Amino acid sequence: MWGWTAAEPAVLCLDTAVDYNHNVIVIMLGEFEYLMLTSAARLGEDAYGAAIRLHIADATGRRCSIGALYTTLDRLETKGYIKTWMGDATPQRGGRPKRMVRVTAKGIRAASEFYAVVSRVSRGAAWEAKPQQGGGLCAVPQ
Numbered sequence: 473m474w475g476w477t478a479a480e481p482a483v484l485c486l487d488t489a490v491d492y493n494h495n496v497i498v499i500m501l502g503e504f505e506y507l508m509l510t511s512a513a514r515l516g517e518d519a520y521g522a523a524i525r526l527h528i529a530d531a532t533g534r535r536c537s538i539g540a541l542y543t544t545l546d547r548l549e550t551k552g553y554i555k556t557w558m559g560d561a562t563p564q565r566g567g568r569p570k571r572m573v574r575v576t577a578k579g580i581r582a583a584s585e586f587y588a589v590v591s592r593v594s595r596g597a598a599w600e601a602k603p604q605q606g607g608g609l610c611a612v613p614q
Contacts, residue, residue: 501586509583512573520570553579
């Protein structure tokens with residue numbers, strides 16, 4: 473991703489052909505992107521926007537907005553991590569079609585790498601929430 477130019481060895485160059493998005497070098501998935509890929513993979517053939525949203529809420533205890541969900545689906549598709557298509561309209565949805573989601577091989581690799589990195593960096597860390605004066609909590613490594 474990074475390289476030196478031959479003409480000016482002290483100049484740092486950026487390879488924009490590799491994982492470059494919104495003027496930021498994408499090093500790895502974000503937390504919400506990982507949750508969405510994992511939820512879509514777990515749901516399999518039943519993965520679509522609303523089902524993914526429910527799965528994330530059930531797993532985390534936190535709701536995500538519809539806007540955040542579909543913005544992230546668009547971003548994941550742009551990165552090549554998912555493929556989406558419009559499914560059939562259903563009477564249960566008032567005749568609206570579902571936006572179906574399938575995780576691609578590239579998405580599986582990205583999610584696997586994210587999980588591996590988080591696992592490696594977490595190895596040996598055990599966290600205990602310790603009450604602080606004033607009512608807050610402080611995570612104390614053990």
